[in-house]
Amino acid sequence: TKSVFKFGGGTAEGDAKQKELLGGKGANLAEMAGIGLPVPPGLTIATHVCAAYYDAGGKLPDEVARDVLEALAFVEGVTGKHFGDASNPLLVSVRSGARVSMPGMMDTVLNLGLNDVTVEGLATASGNERFAWDSYRRFIQMYGDVVLGLDHYLFEDALEIAKEDKGVTQDTGLDAGDLKALVGRYKAIVEQALGWPFPQDPHEQLWGAIGAVFGSWRSDRARTYRRLNDIPESWGTAVNVQAMVFGNLGDTSATGVAFTRDPSTGEKAWYGEYLINAQGEDVVAGIRTPQYLTKAAREKAGAKAASMEEAMGQVFTELGRVFDLLEGHYRDMQDIEFTVEDGRLWMLQTRSGKRTAKAALKIAVDMVAEGLISEAEAVLRVEAAALDQLLHPTLDPKAPRDVIARGLPASPGAASGAVVFDSDTAEQKARAGEAVILVRTETSPEDIHGMHAARGILTARGGMTSHAAVVARGMGRPCVSGAGSISIDMATRAMSCGGRRIVEGERITLDGATGDVMLGEVATVEPDLSGDFGALMVWADKHRRLKVRTNAETPADCRVARQFGAEGIGLCRTEHMFFEPSRITAVRRMILAEDTAGRAAALAELLPEQRADFAEIFRVMAGLPVTIRLLDPPLHEFLPHDDAGFAEVAAATGLAESLVRRRIGELHEFNPMLGHRGCRLGITYPEIYAMQARAIFEAAVLVAQETGEAVVPEVMVPLVATPRELEITKAVIDAEAATVFAETGTTLEYLVGTMIELPRAALRAAEIADHAQFFSFGTNDLTQTTLGISRDDAARFLGPYVEQGIYPKDPFVSIDEDGVGELVSLAAERGRGVKLGLKLGICGEHGGDPASIAFCERLELDYVSCSPYRVPIARLAAAQAAL
Ligand code: PEP
Numbered sequence: 001t002k003s004v005f006k007f008g009g010g011t012a013e014g015d016a017k018q019k020e021l022l023g024g025k026g027a028n029l030a031e032m033a034g035i036g037l038p039v040p041p042g043l044t045i046a047t048h049v050c051a052a053y054y055d056a057g058g059k060l061p062d063e064v065a066r067d068v069l070e071a072l073a074f075v076e077g078v079t080g081k082h083f084g085d086a087s088n089p090l091l092v093s094v095r096s097g098a099r100v101s102m103p104g105m106m107d108t109v110l111n112l113g114l115n116d117v118t119v120e121g122l123a124t125a126s127g128n129e130r131f132a133w134d135s136y137r138r139f140i141q142m143y144g145d146v147v148l149g150l151d152h153y154l155f156e157d158a159l160e161i162a163k164e165d166k167g168v169t170q171d172t173g174l175d176a177g178d179l180k181a182l183v184g185r186y187k188a189i190v191e192q193a194l195g196w197p198f199p200q201d202p203h204e205q206l207w208g209a210i211g212a213v214f215g216s217w218r219s220d221r222a223r224t225y226r227r228l229n230d231i232p233e234s235w236g237t238a239v240n241v242q243a244m245v246f247g248n249l250g251d252t253s254a255t256g257v258a259f260t261r262d263p264s265t266g267e268k269a270w271y272g273e274y275l276i277n278a279q280g281e282d283v284v285a286g287i288r289t290p291q292y293l294t295k296a297a298r299e300k301a302g303a304k305a306a307s308m309e310e311a312m313g314q315v316f317t318e319l320g321r322v323f324d325l326l327e328g329h330y331r332d333m334q335d336i337e338f339t340v341e342d343g344r345l346w347m348l349q350t351r352s353g354k355r356t357a358k359a360a361l362k363i364a365v366d367m368v369a370e371g372l373i374s375e376a377e378a379v380l381r382v383e384a385a386a387l388d389q390l391l392h393p394t395l396d397p398k399a400p401r402d403v404i405a406r407g408l409p410a411s412p413g414a415a416s417g418a419v420v421f422d423s424d425t426a427e428q429k430a431r432a433g434e435a436v437i438l439v440r441t442e443t444s445p446e447d448i449h450g451m452h453a454a455r456g457i458l459t460a461r462g463g464m465t466s467h468a469a470v471v472a473r474g475m476g477r478p479c480v481s482g483a484g485s486i487s488i489d490m491a492t493r494a495m496s497c498g499g500r501r502i503v504e505g506e507r508i509t510l511d512g513a514t515g516d517v518m519l520g521e522v523a524t525v526e527p528d529l530s531g532d533f534g535a536l537m538v539w540a541d542k543h544r545r546l547k548v549r550t551n552a553e554t555p556a557d558c559r560v561a562r563q564f565g566a567e568g569i570g571l572c573r574t575e576h577m578f579f580e581p582s583r584i585t586a587v588r589r590m591i592l593a594e595d596t597a598g599r600a601a602a603l604a605e606l607l608p609e610q611r612a613d614f615a616e617i618f619r620v621m622a623g624l625p626v627t628i629r630l631l632d633p634p635l636h637e638f639l640p641h642d643d644a645g646f647a648e649v650a651a652a653t654g655l656a657e658s659l660v661r662r663r664i665g666e667l668h669e670f671n672p673m674l675g676h677r678g679c680r681l682g683i684t685y686p687e688i689y690a691m692q693a694r695a696i697f698e699a700a701v702l703v704a705q706e707t708g709e710a711v712v713p714e715v716m717v718p719l720v721a722t723p724r725e726l727e728i729t730k731a732v733i734d735a736e737a738a739t740v741f742a743e744t745g746t747t748l749e750y751l752v753g754t755m756i757e758l759p760r761a762a763l764r765a766a767e768i769a770d771h772a773q774f775f776s777f778g779t780n781d782l783t784q785t786t787l788g789i790s791r792d793d794a795a796r797f798l799g800p801y802v803e804q805g806i807y808p809k810d811p812f813v814s815i816d817e818d819g820v821g822e823l824v825s826l827a828a829e830r831g832r833g834v835k836l837g838l839k840l841g842i843c844g845e846h847g848g849d850p851a852s853i854a855f856c857e858r859l860e861l862d863y864v865s866c867s868p869y870r871v872p873i874a875r876l877a878a879a880q881a882a883l
């Protein structure tokens, strides 16, 4: 198989469709070269070589090395320069490029090919001695860090000292002689640390860099990133070796990054940053503060330094032409890297730009209006899970704000939390349940776990395309970057800004949409669900087949869910109502009763309460289907576990404390999740289910009479394992229905069904279906019982399980298709086999997970049911699954 692919000079051996083979960067470089854009020539080593490299024990296979040299000769031909040439040397960049972008996660080496001899050649050929030595010192620094594994602070310290000695603050204050001396110091640092000199042979440099890029695929930070983003370990990265072009040749050179639309808001405006006389990493690293691309953006920000539009008008026009061409070609917002070498534009990268959910939504809806994409494509363009970012409250514009600092609005959304200054602390505190804001001078890829744990991120340095900004947007975390007035003192763990001091643990609020940093917590308002959001949802609803219901038990939750578009209730967990302060005592009296009569008396007290609950839900749901599940948890969940609690219960129920203790002791179970719960309660205490059924039917009759509209309750029995359990409990339900209908003189249609949440129930679905009018898959318990993993304890050990690929994703979040999924599929088939049109739904947590929803679509279930805030996610995911 072909392993090395060439591009540049007006041709390319690959194209944008070959991301699996060439990685995202390589595929898009090939595409750009193929459509005639100015791309420096280069070669891509295919992703499959990554595995071969590891299999060979960290070595490039010989035939691949041969092909690399052959492709390098092609690059020499296009550029007219030679690798290692003493008079006019070809320099290359070596970069990673996985199938999906992993910003900042893997390694890059620039200016490769420089040594003590070629640096002189570069100086002569470019006529710029300072540039040549600056490139060499950058190369040693990067190579030393990335390939040789030396701490980059060693080099940075030497650079700082050189600037101090010279009395300058900017790198640009150092002249050729200073940089030459610095190169000497850098080489000494390498030799001292390693015991051998910095490699002078360009080919040795090249193999070292290629190896380091492949090696970085398995770095800790890359692994963490993959775990957080569900990227398989097996994909591997490609390596791109490309002729260098230089943005640091002087004031007619520059480098920049740009988005064809605003990645935070989606606004249709070119958006980006550039730096004159700089190399690419200077922009991203946030070391020098970049300048705006357009005049409008500069003016809006009130910045002084000239925008690219003003400073380099002609190249800017050319760049704009390329932006339009790329957007039209890819029909999507592009994230672009470019370099201007002595007035000439070069494209170094293009890819679909990462964007916030808000921007994704706006761009998709705008592009439909612009005729670039269809409605169905727009539906596919917005990641369903990311909608979550839009459904939560934002800061109330009218709430008072004590603004202590201002930075760039790097990633929108509002976040409040306790200030922490390092990522490990952020992770620890978040794990303990605390909301934290990670505050750093600047972030690096090592901060990824802290950024993930934090509610929001604040940095003192760095622009809109800094690491913090890019990663925060990708994660959906609010971020304010480059708040220059903040200085952090790690010794006292405090930050100061504008004369105020804030110690670790104090609470602040970030507004990622304005860049405001505020002391304390600021009030929030509910999101706007009309506009673009509404438009996309209309398109989604046109294309989906699955119905979307909600899991809700309070009228308030039901209202929220309806606003979000829920088409019914798929799971009303009645036990939640038992915890209400007004009824918990009656519930406890019922549980503690020693005989049926005692239980009946307590249940009689609960009946009107339950009836009122259900009536209110039927009213809110106004004729939409409502599935009410009978009592499920073991009874001791309603009882206290400590002395104070026992005394309290005794006082409230009027029972002797000794009796309370004895009953609680009797109810104790070693394995409550597999104990006396679900329909087992209904079998042993039929009066409980009878009361609940009566309350449901009385409420249904009441509301039907009130409104004159039909109410069709769906009564659901939990934790059924055998057909007989359902047969017995169904008889109790039917008897209550008959009684209520006789008493009220009103007959209603109703359904009785069951949860399928035990493996045995799935296997015996055919017989169970004889007694059921619907099945609802309780994939929480079904996962727990199929995998034999306690849903309440799994968090302690599932992390390593997922990391090692034992389960591809957390099976309690995304359905385990091979195991649990097979049981669901089999039960659906067997159930429908005996009862055509048996209604099938899912009400476990998986009902709101896009991947699991796609699975439900493949099984042609009738509906999914999820928590209210996930209803829009489910609507969109269902449409995407159907498309
Ligand atoms: C389930 O088990 O999937 C379910 C929906 O019920 P619960 O989470 O209440 O056990």
Ligand code: MG
Binding pocket: 718, 757, 778, 780, 781
């Ligand atoms: Mg369950």
